[in-house]
Amino acid sequence: MAFLEVEDLRLAYVTDRGLLWAVDGTSFSLEPGEALGLVGESGSGKSSLALALMRLLPRNAHGPEGVVRMDGIEALSLGEEEFRRRIRGNVISMGFQGAMNSLNPVMRVGHQIAEPLMVDGGVSKSEAHAKVRAMLEMVGLPTEVFGRYPHELSGGMKQRVVIAMALVRDPKLVVLDEPTSALDVSVQAQIMNLLKRLKRELGLSLIFITHDLALASDVCDYIAVIYGGRVVEIGGIEGVLRRPSHPYTEKLLASAPKLRKSEQPDFIPGAPPDLLDPPAGCRFSPRCSYATDICFAEDPPLFTVETGHTAKCWLRQDAATEAAD
Ligand SMILES: Nc1ncnc2c1ncn2[C@@H]1O[C@H](COP(=O)(O)OP(=O)(O)OP(=O)(O)O)[C@@H](O)[C@H]1O
Numbered sequence: 001m002a003f004l005e006v007e008d009l010r011l012a013y014v015t016d017r018g019l020l021w022a023v024d025g026t027s028f029s030l031e032p033g034e035a036l037g038l039v040g041e042s043g044s045g046k047s048s049l050a051l052a053l054m055r056l057l058p059r060n061a062h063g064p065e066g067v068v069r070m071d072g073i074e075a076l077s078l079g080e081e082e083f084r085r086r087i088r089g090n091v092i093s094m095g096f097q098g099a100m101n102s103l104n105p106v107m108r109v110g111h112q113i114a115e116p117l118m119v120d121g122g123v124s125k126s127e128a129h130a131k132v133r134a135m136l137e138m139v140g141l142p143t144e145v146f147g148r149y150p151h152e153l154s155g156g157m158k159q160r161v162v163i164a165m166a167l168v169r170d171p172k173l174v175v176l177d178e179p180t181s182a183l184d185v186s187v188q189a190q191i192m193n194l195l196k197r198l199k200r201e202l203g204l205s206l207i208f209i210t211h212d213l214a215l216a217s218d219v220c221d222y223i224a225v226i227y228g229g230r231v232v233e234i235g236g237i238e239g240v241l242r243r244p245s246h247p248y249t250e251k252l253l254a255s256a257p258k259l260r261k262s263e264q265p266d267f268i269p270g271a272p273p274d275l276l277d278p279p280a281g282c283r284f285s286p287r288c289s290y291a292t293d294i295c296f297a298e299d300p301p302l303f304t305v306e307t308g309h310t311a312k313c314w315l316r317q318d319a320a321t322e323a324a325d
Pocket residue numbers: 013014015020022040041042043044045046047048049058060097211275
């Protein structure tokens with residue numbers, strides 16, 4: 001049994017126009033020390049998936065439904081109190097999207113990192129402070145940062161604080177939602193190096209959320225490409241980058257600027273699907289240059305393109321059938 005198993009996870013929001021399924025049947029698994037990248041454009045449901053795993057959802061959430069097993073525990077069937085005590089913070093923890101810009105401006109950084117340890121972890125103040133100093137060191141910050149306020153730190157330092165907060169209770173799995181999107185490229189590279197080191201040294205499992213496939217490939221072992229609330233392609237990093245098997249993944253790769261090539265980056269025509277009224281058939285079909293009749297009519301299943309690599313595209317049906325022969 002894998003350390004994290006997610007089976008057919010679904011989550012909707014109740015809106016004036018009906019139910020909006022932001023996570024619409026997602027399955028994957030993860031082992032200790034492995035990193036999965038969730039990649040997709042804005043509104044594809046990446047944060048919703050992460051918040052469903054954390055069970056931190058807005059009031060209008062409907063669900064989550066499905067199975068989430070963490071460390072052998074059925075996380076969705078636990079009561080809220082038990083989930084808080086046994087899972088959130090010490091099995092799974094999260095650095096939220098935009099968190100580096102929403103640190104409490106009037107509270108010293110060290111106290112902010114210590115808070116979850118004392119409030120949820122039941123650790124004494126002196127123990128918590130010692131742990132915070134160790135965490136600051138672990139994420140590459142001088143211990144004097146303990147006494148500083150957020151506005152006294154650079155963006156990169158604030159992001160390190162967010163990572164320290166996520167790690168402070170020694171979770172086995174950390175979800176980082178767009179941890180480097182607000183940073184310039186050189187600081188981004190330093191944070192990526194930090195994540196690689198933490199993954200290696202702590203044997204940490206990581207779910208890394210980004211819209212940037214190239215960035216995800218830097219730290220991740222697996223990539224799940226999300227489109228319109230669904231995983232459209234998932235597989236090992238090598239396979240997904242070298243043999244992208246869903247037209248949306250192909251477009252994502254082609255839309256990245258290329259430094260040394262003269263060709264212009266491609267763009268993805270059309271707009272992301274309206275999740276309150278998604279297109280029939282494959283959700284990418286209105287934007288797909290390969291789409292045929294079946295694509296507009298029937299939603300494809302995930303076809304296996306190679307071991308551990310699947311794509312939700314009718315184009316892969318023949319290859320998959322051949323592979324099974
Ligand atoms: N509380 C809510 N109520 C209604 N709809 C919501 C709510 N939160 C998110 N949504 C919708 O759910 C969909 C998925 O949103 P989500 O924030 O998970 O996407 P995302 O992939 O994280 O996007 P981004 O890259 O911009 O962070 C979007 O259509 C969004 O508008």
